Each structure stands twice: as structure tokens, then as C-alpha cells.
Amino acid sequence: MGFWAGYWATLKSRDIEEPIDVWVHRPLAYLIARAAMPTPISPNAITVISILFGLGAGVCFVWPFPWHVQVGGVLLFWSAVWDCADGQLARMRGTASTFGRMLDGVADLVVSVAGMGGAAYLVWREYHDPWWFGAIALSLAILTIYTGSSHTASYDMYKNLFLRMTKPGYQEAEDYETAAQRRDEEPPKGVVGHVAWALYLYYLREQRARLQRFDPALPSFAALPPYSPELAERYRERALPMMRLWRGLFGFGSLVFAVSLFCLFDAVALYLLLRLVGLNAFYFFYMRPRQRRLTRELIEEGVLPRRVEATG
DSSP states (O other): OOHHHHHHHTSSOTTTSOHHIIIIIHHHHHHHHHHHTTSSOOHHHHHHHHHHHHHHHHHHHHSOOTTHHHHHHHHHHHHHHHHHHHHHHHHHHTOOOHHHHHHHHHHHHHHHHHHHHHHHHHHHHHHOSSHHHHHHHHHHHHHHHHHHHHHHHHHHHHHHHHHHHHSTTOOOOOOHHHHHHHHHHSOOOHHHHHHHHHHHHHHHHHHHHHHHHHOTTOOOGGGSOOOOHHHHHHHHHHHHHHHHHHHHHSSHHHHHHHHHHHHHTTOHHHHHHHIIIIIHHHIIIIIHHHHHHHHHHHHHTTSSOOOOOOOO
16 A cells, blocks of 8 residues: 555544644654554554643743743644544554543643643733733633633534444444443553543533533434434535534644644734634634534434433
């Protein structure tokens, strides 16, 4: 298999892959995965390296050595590259695992906290005098980070829903209750296992809470019908236009790349402001009503089931 043929085979689906990942992060990640292929290096080890790059970026943001913001941006960029490489290596080897997918989600959470937390500190340090102005700037930065996490959680949810409905045998999507039951049936071992499970369940719980407010009619993964070619075709035709918007603007790769880029110009505060005003306006005033309408229409057409609320 040629280089590019092998590369395209490592992607999940072009329908849901972020453009910045397809054309920037994943080609570099593919080089890492190809180099690791004949070695004992596991996808989980690559995930840990991604986390270390992200933590290093956070340290650079708060440690004021020369060009520390630019160095932090470069480390954050490479964190995204290594984050892509773990899944590509697993697909090349055919060794994708439930724990590996869970650890990958935990890595995104840790890197987000480290990188975006460091970005908030940069805003505070730049605008802290007078203190009240710094407090306002820091509050706006934290609000941007919180809403930004809703953006990426929404993309992740609709991405998994899209794959669950259109890709036969797709098993990566799960609800909080399903994951908690799996954890109880196979208790984690060691400190790393317990920490990973705690963070993963926290992420699923927060994702569900936010999506219930964003799109109340959206059914759980457990309630979805079995895969069928007919439903897959109908769902893809109706949902793909929205997925193009989700993957292009609201994914984790897009967030990390934009922060890294603005770091090169030491303009993190400007990026956070643009995201707070522009992307939030698009998310809440365009994406939310359009996505809610689409979900209701898919339910009325029988493509998606109606949401059943728990009782008792």
C-alpha cells in the first residue's frame, strides 16, 4: 500500500474528520504512526506523550522565560499531532481497544485544562493592572473556556452519533450509564486506571448535561436502532450538512490549532475574545436552533427514536 493510500486508510471517516486534522495534524501523525508500527510502542504510550506535550504547553504559558508563549504554542500543536497518532496507529495494527479510546478522551480533557488554563493565566498577567480590569478579563477568559468545552463536547457527541448511525459495527459511542456499568463489571486497576475512569465518567456526565440543554430531544446512544443501510443513507443525507459545520468549526483539533497559531503572535487574548463573541454567537444563535430542528425532524421521520425520560 502506498503512502497516501495507507494514510487515508487510517482515518475514521472523511464525513466527520476535522479539515485541520485531515490536512495538518494527521499527516504528521501518520509519520509517527508509521515509525512506531514495527516497534513495541503502544497507542496508549503515544497518548501519554500527547498528554505530556499538553502539560508542557501549560507550564510554558505560566513560566515567563523568553518566547515562552511561542514555545507553549508549539508544544500544544504537537500535542494535537500525537493525539491523532495514537488512533491511527491502533487502526493500522487493528488493535483499537475500549480503554485506549477512553484514555484518548481523557487526554483531550487534560490537555484542554492545561492549555486553556495556561491561556487564561496569560490573559490575567497581561491585564491584571488594575486588579478589577484583570478580574473582568479573567472572568471572560474562563467563560470562553467553558463555552469552548461545550463546543467540542457537542461536536464529539454529534460525530459519534453520525458514525453510530452510518457506520456498521461502530461501538465507540456510549452513554454515561453504559460506561459506569462497564466500570463496575471490570473494576479499574492501579492509580492510572482509577484516574482515567474518574475523568472519563466526569466527561460523559458533563457532556450529557450540556447536550440535554443544547438539544433536549436528542436520544441516548443506547436507544438508537440497530444499523441498517436504509437508515444510514437517510440519516447521512439529512445530517451531513450540519456535520460539515460541526467538524469545520467546533472540534478539538480546530481549537488547539487556533490557540497554537495565535500563540506564535502572542495574541491569545485576541483569539479568546474572537471565540467568545463570534463563535459563541454562531453556536447559540445558529447551530442550536438548526440542530434542534434537525433532531426533531429526524424523529418525526422515524430515523431517530423519541427520547424516553427515566422515571422513578
